Every structure is written in structure tokens, then in C-alpha cells.
Amino acid sequence: MSILVNQNTKLLVQGITGRDGSFHAGKMKAYGTNVVGGVSPGKGGSTVDGIPVFNTVEAAVKATGANTSIIFVPAHLAADAILEASEAGIGLVIAISEGVPTLDMVKVMPYLAKKGTKLIGPNCPGLISPDEALVGILPGNIFLKGNVGLMSRSGTLTYEMVYQLTSNGIGQSTCVGIGGDPVAGLYYLELLQMFQDDPETKAIVLIGEIGGDAEERAAQYIQEHITKPVVAFIAGQSAPPGKRMGHAGAIISSGSGTAEEKIKAFEKVGVKVAKIPSEIPDLIKQVME
Amino acid sequence: MKIHEYQAKEIFSRYLIPVTNEVVCYTVEEAVAAADKLGLPVVVKAQVLAGGRGKAGGVKLARTKQDVPEMAGKILGMDIKGYTVEKILIAQGVKFSSEFYVGLTIDRNSKSVIFMASSEGGVEIEEVAKDNPDAIHKFVIDPDLGMTPFLARKIAFALFSDFNLVKQGADLFQKLYRIFMDTDSSLVEINPLVITEEGKLLALDGKMNFDDNALFRQSAIEALNEPTEDELKEIDAKEKGLTYIRLDGSIGCMVNGAGLAMATLDLIKYFGGEPANFLDIGGSSNPQKVIDAMNLILSDKNVKVVMINIFGGITRCDDVARGLIIALDKIKVEVPIVVRLSGTNSKEGLEILKEANLPIVETMSQAAQKAIELCK
Numbered sequence: 001m002s003i004l005v006n007q008n009t010k011l012l013v014q015g016i017t018g019r020d021g022s023f024h025a026g027k028m029k030a031y032g033t034n035v036v037g038g039v040s041p042g043k044g045g046s047t048v049d050g051i052p053v054f055n056t057v058e059a060a061v062k063a064t065g066a067n068t069s070i071i072f073v074p075a076h077l078a079a080d081a082i083l084e085a086s087e088a089g090i091g092l093v094i095a096i097s098e099g100v101p102t103l104d105m106v107k108v109m110p111y112l113a114k115k116g117t118k119l120i121g122p123n124c125p126g127l128i129s130p131d132e133a134l135v136g137i138l139p140g141n142i143f144l145k146g147n148v149g150l151m152s153r154s155g156t157l158t159y160e161m162v163y164q165l166t167s168n169g170i171g172q173s174t175c176v177g178i179g180g181d182p183v184a185g186l187y188y189l190e191l192l193q194m195f196q197d198d199p200e201t202k203a204i205v206l207i208g209e210i211g212g213d214a215e216e217r218a219a220q221y222i223q224e225h226i227t228k229p230v231v232a233f234i235a236g237q238s239a240p241p242g243k244r245m246g247h248a249g250a251i252i253s254s255g256s257g258t259a260e261e262k263i264k265a266f267e268k269v270g271v272k273v274a275k276i277p278s279e280i281p282d283l284i285k286q287v288m289e
Numbered sequence: 290m291k292i293h294e295y296q297a298k299e300i301f302s303r304y305l306i307p308v309t310n311e312v313v314c315y316t317v318e319e320a321v322a323a324a325d326k327l328g329l330p331v332v333v334k335a336q337v338l339a340g341g342r343g344k345a346g347g348v349k350l351a352r353t354k355q356d357v358p359e360m361a362g363k364i365l366g367m368d369i370k371g372y373t374v375e376k377i378l379i380a381q382g383v384k385f386s387s388e389f390y391v392g393l394t395i396d397r398n399s400k401s402v403i404f405m406a407s408s409e410g411g412v413e414i415e416e417v418a419k420d421n422p423d424a425i426h427k428f429v430i431d432p433d434l435g436m437t438p439f440l441a442r443k444i445a446f447a448l449f450s451d452f453n454l455v456k457q458g459a460d461l462f463q464k465l466y467r468i469f470m471d472t473d474s475s476l477v478e479i480n481p482l483v484i485t486e487e488g489k490l491l492a493l494d495g496k497m498n499f500d501d502n503a504l505f506r507q508s509a510i511e512a513l514n515e516p517t518e519d520e521l522k523e524i525d526a527k528e529k530g531l532t533y534i535r536l537d538g539s540i541g542c543m544v545n546g547a548g549l550a551m552a553t554l555d556l557i558k559y560f561g562g563e564p565a566n567f568l569d570i571g572g573s574s575n576p577q578k579v580i581d582a583m584n585l586i587l588s589d590k591n592v593k594v595v596m597i598n599i600f601g602g603i604t605r606c607d608d609v610a611r612g613l614i615i616a617l618d619k620i621k622v623e624v625p626i627v628v629r630l631s632g633t634n635s636k637e638g639l640e641i642l643k644e645a646n647l648p649i650v651e652t653m654s655q656a657a658q659k660a661i662e663l664c665k
Contacts, residue, residue, distance in 0.1 A: 103503065156549035157549045183395060
């Protein structure tokens with residue numbers, strides 16, 4: 001078991017003929033993900049890496065039975081691509097595109113809710129259930145199958161953490177990059193619950209960063225609903241106030257959303273917080289014993 | 290992106306939201322002429338892209354004719370949170386009874402636009418949020434419905450008891466929502482919104498921030514951008530695919546990914562060092578990026594050592610290594626460099642770097658400690 005993606009994932013790649021889309025379609029296929037098709041308006045009938053390309057998501061779903069879609073289209077077209085996937089009955093959409101206007105996402109959300117479509121991202125690296133399916137741009141070789149569920153707002157920091165876990169022999173059930181945008185799909189609370197319900201997951205790593213109050217809310221949720229051990233790390237402990245450090249989420253304004261407050265919120269509910277990334281494996285070992 | 294108060298109020302005016310009579314001035318002479326035209330008293334307000342102007346002494350009430358040149362002279366050229374005041378607003382003094390706060394922003398939790406309203410206007414809303422959170426009413430706006438008349442009335446009833454004011458308020462709030470949506474704002478605020486002696490609502494101040502991701506379709510807004518020198522450097526970096534923020538320390542940093550870059554700064558601080566910058570070279574691995582990044586880091590004369598922390602995902606370590614070799618060949622680098630490469634193609638990358646004879650370490654903790662050591 002794992003969450004969200006597994007051997008039953010039948011993946012579509014929207015924007016498969018673009019530079020990133022074609023590159024990562026090949027990478028995901030090589031990892032063993034069941035990539036059943038691609039979508040690129042006007043390129044229907046061609047193939048990329050042996051993967052059939054369709055003009056519309058609807059046609060692709062009809063022909064392949066796809067249940068998951070990953071989006072690589074340019075940012076200003078991303079909201080429409082998400083809606084197209086949802087309309088065609090895709091149950092899980094992963095939006096990699098970076099720089100999507102916030103109000104585009106605000107307008108998309110009610111429709112996804114109505115259709116019951118789950119969204120991850122935008123501006124995220126995707127997710128992986130090691131040895132089952134890679135749906136994203138994560139470097140598959142650093143992951144190891146195991147029992148730790150991981151969620152993170154950042155891409156490369158996820159790789160760093162996974163690398164630390166894997167080199168200490170600690171495998172992962174599923175690792176999810178939720179993205180750093182202000183309005184995004186699945187977030188800590190939904191994923192915490194999924195990991196809680198997943199029998200394979202024995203412990204959870206939550207990697208947060210400064211800005212917003214999602215970590216504080218996660219802390220409260222953990223206290224009320226999560227019985228599995230959780231370990232956390234917060235990036236941006238040294239960030240100067242008011243500066244935006246790359247992610248829209250990572251901005252401290254007026255004393256809210258600081259690393260200190262988030263760490264305090266976690267520690268209050270018994271979640272161990274690593275001060276530096278290399279502490280994570282030891283903390284996980286401690287809580288899993 | 291941020292704009293000045295007077296620019297926000299110009300946008301409000303275009304949507305027929307009542308604002309104070311006012312003139313933007315660049316000199317004391319212009320300020321005196323503006324005050325003559327508007328009539329005393331006037332409020333002299335610094336126009337800078339930073340909050341807390343009042344506390345910094347950037348907002349003054351001029352009651353007499355002599356006050357105007359004196360205050361304008363004092364405020365022009367003043368430094369507020371690192372911004373030099375180059376223009377001031379001369380605004381007609383208004384007699385009013387009560388002050389309110391109204392604002393729109395994006396709410397991450399409801400994934401919607403949210404309207405905030407409070408009877409405790411005129412003070413920093415963050416203070417109210419901290420001390421008396423119940424004094425702020427919040428209304429989530431359904432993106433499918435928008436600001437319906439009934440919702441606008443509901444908000445207005447939360448603030449006003451006089452039905453005449455409720456009607457004015459409801460109309461104003463709908464306009465404010467339209468502005469937010471039309472301009473791809475991330476924040477629209479009126480603080481304070483006041484009731485004048487004549488019983489009219491009036492925007493005494495205005496604040497607008499915009500979604501940088503949407504500027505491509507907001508050319509009129511983008512034209513208002515006034516980047517500072519540091520921001521120009523940041524914009525230049527962005528055009529090269531880099532995210533750069535200058536800090537005060539002496540350890541230059543080159544990292545891929547925002548989260549890892551932040552964690553790298555944290556780690557340097559944790560071990561007792563001071564980072565000179567935040568620099569995210571992003572996802573793709575073009576050797577030119579590494580050269581540009583190196584130039585950018587070294588343009589800061591405080592840098593005594595450069596720490597490179599790369600975790601290859603999409604970024605390929607061998608590309609970074611190649612870029613680094615070219616950079617070292619092209620630019621005269623007089624400070625030591627510490628390199629940590631992990632992930633995609635790290636073996637190949639380290640092989641390439643061997644010939645350059647750079648100190649190579651295995652983990653980011655070691656890199657930070659080594660950089661600090663070399664800094665001393």
C-alpha cells in the first residue's frame with residue numbers, strides 16, 4: 001500500500017510534446033510508472049517515447065482509461081488544463097507548472113470540489129510511491145521503498161531529506177511535494193489523514209517552511225486525529241522578515257508564520273522538530289522504535 | 290508587486306470609490322502650491338513602498354501655511370525602512386467621526402478571496418489581529434458567485450447601523466471586489482475608511498499589492514512598478530533564471546531550489562556563520578546559469594567564501610560542475626569555494642571538479658562548517 005499513486009495508476013501527461021513534458025514522460029516511464037498517454041492539442045495521433053498522444057483529455061481517457069494526469073503546460077494555460085482533466089473524469093491531477101496566477105487557481109477550486117477531483121500543486125515536484133509509481137519530476141533513484149510517509153512544500157529540500165532517510169536505510173511509502181503556492185490542492189491535513197489510514201505508513205515526516213499558518217493547523221490536526229508518530233522540519237528559520245524567498249508561501253509578515261511559531265506549535269503537540277536536516281533520520285528511528 | 294498609496298487611490302477613483310482630494314508632489318514648492326489649491330489643513334504623507342510610515346514620522350498634519358514647507362522639507366528625503374522618500378502626497382484634511390478597516394486578500398485555507406472588515410480602523414490591522422482577533426469580521430467569497438449584493442450588505446451591516454451608510458458601504462465593497470479581481474491583486478486595503486461630517490464614506494488611505502505571476506496580463510499595473518536598486522538586482526537575476534536576495538553576511542551561497550536554499554541559510558546560521566545572500570539557481574541545468582550566479586554572488590564585496598550546495602533532481606550535477614569550471618576560467622575568483630554535489634549525475638560532476646582542485650564535501654552540514662572555517 002501507499003497513498004494516491006501505485007501500480008494501478010494509469011497516467012496521462014498533459015503537455016507531453018513540450019520540453020519538460022517529453023523529458024519527464026520518458027523518465028516516469030523508465031521508472032516503471034504506467035504512462036498510458038499524452039495530450040497536446042494539434043499533435044493527436046503522434047507518439048512521444050512510444051506513448052500515444054491525443055488532442056483532448058476526453059479522447060485520451062476514452063482510449064486509455066487514464067485515472068491520473070500530470071500537467072506540464074505553461075503557467076498561463078495551467079488552470080484550463082486542470083479543468084479539462086477534471087471535466088474528463090480524471091480523479092487525481094498533479095500540476096507541475098510554476099507561476100500560475102493565484103486567481104486562476106481560486107476560480108478552479110469549486111469545480112474540482114464539485115467533480116471530486118483531487119489536485120496536487122501547482123508549482124510542485126509531484127509525488128512518488130517507491131517501486132510503484134513516480135508521478136512528477138523527482139529523481140527516482142534516491143527513493144527507497146519503506147514505511148515513512150513524507151510531505152513537503154519544497155522540492156529539492158524533499159530530495160535532501162529523502163537522501164538522508166535512504167542513506168540511513170529508512171524507506172518511504174509515499175513522498176508528496178505539495179508545492180509552495182498560496183492556493184494549492186491537497187495539503188497537510190488531507191495527506192496526514194491519508195497516511196494515517198494507510199497501513200504501510202508507520203511514521204510521517206512533515207517538511208514545512210515559513211509563511212502562512214498551514215503548519216500550525218497541521219499541528220492541531222495531528223493532536224486531534226493522528227496517532228502515528230510525526231517528525232517535522234521547518235525551513236526559513238533565519239529568513240529576514242518581509243523577504244520572499246522564492247516561494248510565494250515563504251514570506252514572513254508582521255510576526256506571523258515565523259519558523260519559531262511553527263516549531264513551537266509542533267512541539268506543543270508532541271511532534272519532534274529537527275533543527276537541521278541531518279537530524280531527521282535519528283528522530284525517525286527514535287519514534288519508530 | 291506593490292504600488293504607492295496615491296496610485297492605489299487613483300485606481301479606486303476610476304471605480305468611483307470616493308477618495309480624498311490630493312496632489313502628488315516631488316518638491317517643497319509643489320507641496321506649497323498644492324496646499325494653496327486644496328486649502329488648509331492638509332496632510333503631508335510620505336509615498337514609499339513600506340508600511341509603518343506614520344510611526345516613522347512620514348505622515349504629518351499641516352495646520353498653518355508655515356507648516357507645509359517645513360513638513361514637506363522634512364519628509365522629502367527621509368529614510369523609511371531603507372526607502373528614501375522621493376515623493377509626498379498633499380491630501381486635503383478631512384473631518385470625520387469613525388474609522389474602519391476593510392480589505393481583500395487571498396485566504397489559503399478556504400482557497401478563496403476573503404473580505405476582512407473591522408470597526409477598529411486607523412491602526413495597523415496586524416496589531417488588531419494579534420490583540421483582538423474577534424474585532425475583525427471575515428467573509429469568504431464564493432468564486433462562482435463573486436461579491437453578491439446580499440454579501441456586500443451583510444458586511445456593511447457588520448460595520449454600520451445607519452442604513453444610509455450600509456447602502457454606501459455595500460456599493461463600495463462590491464467595487465473593491467471588482468478592483469481586486471480585475472487587477473489580479475493579492476491585497477487591497479482601505480485603512481482607514483471614514484465617515485465624513487457629511488455622512489459620506491471616504492477612503493482616507495489605500496494599499497494594493499499584486500500577484501507577480503499575473504503581471505503578464507496586467508500591463509497597466511506592471512507599468513507602475515518602481516523597483517529599488519536591490520530589487521533591480523533581483524529582477525536582473527530573475528531574467529537569468531535565478532532568484533537572488535542580498536543579505537548582510539559574508540558566506541555567498543549558490544543552491545538549487547528555494548526550500549533547500551532556505552535550509553542552507555539556516556544551517557550556516559546554526560553553525561555560527563552569516564550568509565551573504567539567498568540564491569536559488571532553479572531547476573534546469575544550464576552551465577551559463579552557474580556563471581551568472583557566480584558573477585552575482587561576487588558582485589557583493591562582503592563575500593569572503595562561496596558555498597555551493599546542489600541536490601540534483603532536474604538539475605544535473607555534471608552540468609553544474611561544467612558551468613563552474615567555465616566560470617572559474619572566465620571570472621577571477623579570489624575567494625575560496627566549497628562544493629557539495631548530490632543526486633543526479635553527482636559522480637560525473639565530482640569527477641569534473643577534481644581537476645579544479647576545489648574543497649569538496651559530502652553533506653550540507655560539512656559544507657556549511659567548512660565555509661565558516663574558511664571565512665575566519
